[in-house]
Amino acid sequence: xxxxxxxxxxxxxxxxxxxxxxxxxxxxxxxxxxxxxxxxxxxxxxxxxxxxxxxxxxxxxxxxxxxxxxxxxxxxxxxxxxxxxxxxxxxxxxxxxxxxxxxxxxxxxxxxxxxxxxxxxxxxxxxxxxxxxxxxxxxxxxxxxxxxxxxxxxxxxxxxxxxxxxxxxxxxxxxxxxxxxxxxxxxxxxxxxxxxxxxxxxxxxxxxxxxxxxxxxxxxxxxxxxxxxxxxxxxxxxxxxxxxxxxxxxxxxxxxxxxxxxxxxxxxxxxxxxxxxxxxxxxxxxxxxxxxxxxxxxxxxxxxxxxxxxxxxxxxxxxxxxxxxxxxxxxxxxxxxxxxxxxxxxxxxxxxxxxxxxxxxxxxxxxxxxxxxxxxxxxxxxxxxxxxxxxxxxxxxxxxxxxxxxxxxxxxxxxxxxxxxxxxxxxxxxxxxxxxxxxxxxxxxxxxxxxxxxxxxxxxxxxxxxxxxxxxxxxxxxxxxxxxxxxxxxxxxxxxxxxxxxxxxxxxxxxxxxxxxxxxxxxxxxxxxxxxxxxxxxxxxxxxxxxxxxxxxxxxxxxxxxxxxxxxxxxxxxxxxxxxxxxxxxxxxxxxxxxxxxxxxxxxxxxxxxxxxxxxxxxxxxxxxxxxxxxxxxxxxxxxxxxxxxxxxxxxxxxxxxxxxxxxxxxxxxxxxxxxxxxxxxxxxxxxxxxxxxxxxxxxxxxxxxxxxxxxxxxxxxxxxxxxxxxxxxxxxxxxxxxxxxxxxxxxxxxxxxxxxxxxxxxxxxxxxxxxxxxxxxxxxxxxxxxxxxxxxxxxx
Numbered sequence: 087x088x089x090x091x092x093x094x095x096x097x098x099x100x101x102x103x104x105x106x107x108x109x110x111x112x113x114x115x116x117x118x119x120x121x122x123x124x125x126x127x128x129x130x131x132x133x134x135x136x137x138x139x140x141x142x143x144x145x146x147x148x149x150x151x152x153x154x155x156x157x158x159x160x161x162x163x164x165x166x167x168x169x170x171x172x173x174x175x176x177x178x179x180x181x182x183x184x185x186x187x188x189x190x191x192x193x194x195x196x197x198x199x200x201x202x203x204x205x206x207x208x209x210x211x212x213x214x215x216x217x218x219x220x221x222x223x224x225x226x227x228x229x230x231x232x233x234x235x236x237x238x239x240x241x242x243x244x245x246x247x248x249x250x251x252x253x254x255x256x257x258x259x260x261x262x263x264x265x266x267x268x269x270x271x272x273x274x275x276x277x278x279x280x281x282x283x284x285x286x287x288x289x290x291x292x293x294x295x296x297x298x299x300x301x302x303x304x305x306x307x308x309x310x311x312x313x314x315x316x317x318x319x320x321x322x323x324x325x326x327x328x329x330x331x332x333x334x335x336x337x338x339x340x341x342x343x344x345x346x347x348x349x350x351x352x353x354x355x356x357x358x359x360x361x362x363x364x365x366x367x368x369x370x371x372x373x374x375x376x377x378x379x380x381x382x383x384x385x386x387x388x389x390x391x392x393x394x395x396x397x398x399x400x401x402x403x404x405x406x407x408x409x410x411x412x413x414x415x416x417x418x419x420x421x422x423x424x425x426x427x428x429x430x431x432x433x434x435x436x437x438x439x440x441x442x443x444x445x446x447x448x449x450x451x452x453x454x455x456x457x458x459x460x461x462x463x464x465x466x467x468x469x470x471x472x473x474x475x476x477x478x479x480x481x482x483x484x485x486x487x488x489x490x491x492x493x494x495x496x497x498x499x500x501x502x503x504x505x506x507x508x509x510x511x512x513x514x515x516x517x518x519x520x521x522x523x524x525x526x527x528x529x530x531x532x533x534x535x536x537x538x539x540x541x542x543x544x545x546x547x548x549x550x551x552x553x554x555x556x557x558x559x560x561x562x563x564x565x566x567x568x569x570x571x572x573x574x575x576x577x578x579x580x581x582x583x584x585x586x587x588x589x590x591x592x593x594x595x596x597x598x599x600x601x602x603x604x605x606x607x608x609x610x611x612x613x614x615x616x617x618x619x620x621x622x623x624x625x626x627x628x629x630x631x632x633x634x635x636x637x638x639x640x641x642x643x644x645x646x647x648x649x650x651x652x653x654x655x656x657x658x659x660x661x662x663x664x665x666x667x668x669x670x671x672x673x674x675x676x677x678x679x680x681x682x683x684x685x686x687x688x689x690x691x692x693x694x695x696x697x698x699x700x701x702x703x704x705x706x707x708x709x710x711x712x713x714x715x716x717x718x719x720x721x722x723x724x725x726x727x728x729x730x731x732x733x734x735x736x737x738x739x740x741x742x743x744x745x746x747x748x749x750x751x752x753x754x755x756x757x758x759x760x761x762x763x764x765x766x767x768x769x770x771x772x773x774x775x776x777x778x779x780x781x782x783x784x785x786x787x788x789x790x791x792x793x794x795x796x797x798x799x800x801x802x803x804x805x806x807x808x809x810x811x812x813x814x815x816x817x818x819x820x821x822x823x824x825x826x827x828x829x830x831x832x833x834x835x836x837x838x839x840x841x842x843x844x845x846x847x848x849x850x851x852x853x854x855x856x857x858x859x860x861x862x863x864x865x866x867x868x869x870x871x872x873x874x875x876x877x878x879x880x881x882x883x
Contacts, residue, residue, distance in 0.1 A: 089386045089438070093379060096439035103436050107325060110332035119287050120249045120340035121280060132716060135709045139529055143664055143674050144180055145244045146527060146712055149254070149275040151261045152237040152516045158185065158215045160205045162236075165266035167201055170238060172260055178246045178253035184238040185229050187661060188221075188607065189214060220584065223577035226521050226570060227678075235519035241664070242277060249340075254281045274512040274523065276713060279499050282509055286848040287343045298350040298842040299324070302357055305835055309361070310368065311450045318446070319364050322437050323356035326428030334421050343848055344414040344781060348422050354839030355400060355792065356429035358832045359393055363437055365828070368449045377445035386438050392802045395746055396795035397430040399739045403791015406735035407784060410727045412720065415784060419731075422788075461822045464870050468818060472875040479872050483762045489769025496684045496777035497717045498524075502849055513681065521571035521678035524687065527712040528563075528675040528694065530556065533705050543597035546670035552703060553579060553593045553600065559701035560675055566693055568686065571678035575666040579603050601670075607661045679714075687718040720780075728783040735787040736761065739794055747801065751882040756801055759872045760793040763864035767857060776857075781850035785857055792836070792858075793865035796829045800873055808883040818874045826870065833866040 092099060140146065155162055166186045173182045195201045205211060218224060219231045228237050238261070246253050254277045262268050302323065306316040327349055339345070367385045371378065404426060407419025440446075468475065500523060503510055513523040532547060547553070557576045564572050580591050582603045594600050666673045679690060691710055698708045736757065744753035764786050768778070776782065803825045807817035840862075843855025 089383050089390070090379075092435055093382055093386075093438050093442045096442040099435055099439040100443055103325065103432070103439075107328060110329050113332035113335050114328045115335075117335045118249060118340045119284055119291070119342065120247075121283050121287060121342045132711070132719060135529070136711045136713075136716060139527055139674070139711045140244065142529075142667055142672055143527070145242050145246065146525065147242040147246065147275075147277045148525065149240040149242070149257060149261075149273055149277055150237050150516055150520070151240065151267075151271050151273045152235055152520055153267055153271040154233075154235055154519075156234065158236070160208075160211060161266075163189075163205065163211070164201070165264075166236075166238070167195070167198070169261065169264050169267060172264075173238070173240055173257065176253075176257065176260075178243050178250070178257060179240055180243040181241040181663070182238055183228055183241075183661065185218060185224070185236050187228075188218065188224075191607070191661060217585070221577075221581045223573055223581050227573055227676075228520075230520050233519040237516070237520055240275075246277075248277075248280050248284070251281050251284050254278065272512040272515050274509060274516055276499070276525070279503065279509055279513075282503065282507070283343060283499060283848065286846065286851075287341065287346050290343070290346045290846050290848065290851060291341055293845060294346065294842050295327070295349040295353070297845060298353045298839055301838055301842060302353060305357075305838060310364070314444065314446050315364065315368065315449055318437065318440050318444075319357070319360040321440070322360045322432050323353050323429065325432055325436070326356055326425050327352050329428050330421055330425035333424065334417075339417055339421075342414045343851060344418050344784075345421070347781075347843060347851060347854060348418060348425065350840060350842045351422055351788070352425040352429065354836050355397075355426055356433070357839055358795065358836055359397065359429055359433040360437060361832060361835060362393060362828065363389055363433055367441065367446075371447040371449070374447050377442075377447045379442065382438055382441055386434060390434055391746075392799050393433060394430065395742065395798045395802070397426055397433075398742055399794045399798065400791040401426045401430075402738035402742065403735045403787050403789075403794075406731045406738060406787045409734065410731055411723050412727065412780060415727070415780060418784065419787070458823060461826045462819065464826070465819045465822050465874070468871060468874045468878065469815065472878050475871050475875040476879065479759075479762055479868065483765050486762075486766035486769030489772035490765065492772030493768060493778045494683055494685055494775075496779045497720045498681075498684055498687070498714070499717065500524075500681055501683070501777060502779070504847075504849060517570075517680055522568065522680040524679040524681060524714045525712055526677040526679060526691070526694075526710060526715055528677060528698070528708060528710055530673045530675070530702065530706055530708045532671045533707055543601060543670065546597065547575070547666065547673050547706075548597035548600045548604075548670050550593055550595050550597065550600065552706070555701055555703055556673070556675075557591060557593065559697060562697045562701060563675070563677060563694055566690055568680040568682050568690065569677060570680065572675055573665070574675040575604065575662060575673050578607055578662065578665070582606055604662060604666075684718045687714070691715065691718065728778075728786065731784075732764075732786040732790070735790050739790060743794075743798070743801075747805065749882060751880070752801065755873070755876050755880060755882055756794065756797050758876065759797055759868040760790055760865055762872070763793065763861055763868055764789055766864060767861050770860075771857070776853055779850055781854050782857060785854065785861065789858060789861040789865070793861060796833065796866060796869045797873060799825050799829060800869055804877060805883055814878055814881055818878065822870070822874070829866060829869060833862050837862050 163186055166184050167190070170182045170184050170186060170190075173179050189195065189204070193200075193204055195204060218229065221229075225231075228239060230236075240257060240261075242253070242257075258273050258278060258281075261271055261273050264271065299320070303316060303320065306319055310316060310319075330348065330352060334345070334348075363385065366389060367382060370381050370385055374381070401423045404419045404423035407415050408423070410416045410419065500510070500513065517523050530547070532545070543549075547556075553576050556574060557580070560572045560574055560576065563569055576593070579593055579600055583592050583594060584590065594603065664674065664676065677694075679687065682690075694710060702708060740753045740757050743756045744750050747753065747756075767785065767789070770776075771778065771782065800821060804817050804821045807820050808814070812820060837859040840855050840859050843851055843858075846852050846855070
């Protein structure tokens with residue numbers, strides 16, 4: 087009666103759908119791409135610490151531009167000076183550190199003319215190079231004498247986000263097109279990798295929907311060979327996608343490499359339901375010249391229960407991801423589930439309404455029926471080998487479980503790129519010649535309760551004992567495997583002291599003296615009593631014997647140039663800003679780690695935390711932070727959440743099936759053939775070394791909700807045969823003949839629709855497309871063999 091009313095009022099249904107589409111259409115256009123990961127981590131203490139680090143020490147988004155050199159001579163200094171000045175003029179750049187940075191700050195080299203004055207003496211230059219080679223604060227960071235490699239480290243401004251791709255590309259372009267160094271320099275870093283992934287996401291966003299629609303159009307034309315058979319089902323699957331995208335955008339969500347997969351998934355899932363209704367109706371009305379409302383009503387009423395069951399279980403599979411702590415996965419699950427709900431509505435209401443409005447009847451269809459002989463062969467095999475089939479299935483499951491133990495959780499964005507990608511090659515060059523590609527920040531703070539009332543420097547991190555303990559802690563970090571660089575403010579103190587005390591890692595006994603040492607690295611201060619309003623600091627004699635004369639002459643040139651309106655590039659940045667706060671109560675150790683797996687990174691982080699607890703004094707607290715740290719620490723969150731999501735989807739889907747068939751027994755039988763392929767799938771991933779990451783981790787919940795569809799159609803038809811008085815053996819044969827072809831065909835069609843994901847250049851998305859198609863193949867094999875075998879053995883009805 088309900089469907090009769092819907093079809094009778096088909097014009098109203100069509101008008102409502104069109105009105106809703108017109109309202110939502112303006113909001114369905116593609117939105118901003120943002121692959122920001124740290125904001126997708128649970129809002130816990132780790133994220134709070136990271137934001138505190140950014141506030142204290144500035145942006146941790148760094149680009150590293152490295153190159154090989156033969157000798158640091160005047161020409162190389164000029165080239166670095168010119169490139170550094172070009173970069174510091176950009177609003178997107180906060181600071182640039184290179185082998186000339188200390189030189190610029192120490193002598194106030196604000197203009198090219200002042201640089202030329204300083205370079206007049208070759209001995210002065212050679213002395214500078216000799217001294218800077220000994221600096222541990224720059225060794226394996228901006229300079230590697232043994233590898234003849236130097237670099238510029240570019241720190242982006244705090245306003246530059248992951249979505250500001252143009253700013254990052256502008257910086258990289260300026261470096262790589264530099265007239266002196268552009269041909270030999272290699273630029274890499276997390277901002278560059280994020281930019282590449284942004285481009286992948288933008289490309290996928292443009293290609294996935296058209297590619298999937300093109301594949302589906304071909305499938306529909308082959309199947310129905312007519313305009314009605316192509317255009318009507320196409321409208322049925324496109325409209326839910328438009329509505330979902332519009333609602334997604336209206337809620338202020340941005341697209342990322344995970345949510346960009348929603349369109350092909352919705353199109354593929356919607357296609358299965360549309361094909362079931364369209365094919366059944368076309369077959370019933372074949373050779374009927376007059377439109378018959380009764381046939382349409384009968385078709386919808388007959389197919390509605392299994393279609394509703396299938397789509398509801400798929401919705402629950404997606405919705406289980408809505409509890410995930412990673413925001414991108416959560417959005418993927420919720421909005422994909424919403425889209426599946428829309429596909430259910432249009433398949434049961436809008437599709438019949440369109441058939442009624444256009445009075446569709448007597449349409450062509452291509453007969454893709456699997457031969458009865460093949461289906462009978464399957465039935466005969468099940469009769470003869472039912473116990474062997476069950477045993478083989480559980481043997482494969484056991485092998486899969488072992489493979490699962492080999493899985494490695496991987497959340498590093500670096501691992502998401504192909505091994506031969508230019509970014510990986512450039513990162514490897516930097517890793518081999520300078521430092522690791524994974525940055526880690528260790529923030530050390532003086533506990534407020536340990537500061538005496540006088541608040542002297544001795545209560546700060548400049549305390550000599552405190553500096554010595556931080557130095558030992560840093561040395562222990564460098565002993566860890568795959569850690570090749572660790573720099574703190576203590577390095578600057580030891581570097582300066584080495585030239586005077588002759589000791590390798592000596593630290594002055596008083597905080598005041600330590601502060602004086604650090605002042606050497608500060609920008610040249612203005613103000614004083616000399617003729618040019620310039621204060622000469624004696625410690626700058628560290629680099630040259632003619633300190634007073636050279637600084638006085640440089641200041642005179644700078645003053646003249648400034649008065650003449652010449653453009654200057656005074657180095658206002660403080661080299662120490664990234665290592666110790668102005669109040670000396672908070673410091674940062676910048677650590678570089680090789681590109682290793684998330685598991686190994688976790689081990690390194692745990693070891694560093696253990697060393698900190700052992701070597702740092704009780705009056706100091708610490709925490710590890712940085713973008714790479716947050717990504718790696720999501721491994722535990724990811725593994726836990728995905729297991730939790732999968733368990734939830736199993737419970738929800740099992741509950742729906744049990745309620746529908748009113749049998750716990752039937753529910754368990756229905757779920758078993760769909761869980762086993764997923765276990766085998768993850769086992770294959772373990773054997774093949776495919777990482778368990780933010781994308782592949784979603785497969786379990788998504789695949790279960792989709793794969794159970796064929797099982798429901800099979801169980802629905804099987805129960806109908808049993809209640810019709812057929813034996814279990816006869817029911818197996820009749821059910822396979824009735825549903826076997828459609829189960830096989832819809833599985834093939836759905837796999838083809840998901841094949842659009844395989845055109846992505848982004849490895850996790852490729853893997854998702856391949857693995858979800860592989861799971862669909864395994865699921866149909868289990869449905870054709872294991873499900874009837876279980877029915878014959880357990881006899882649940």
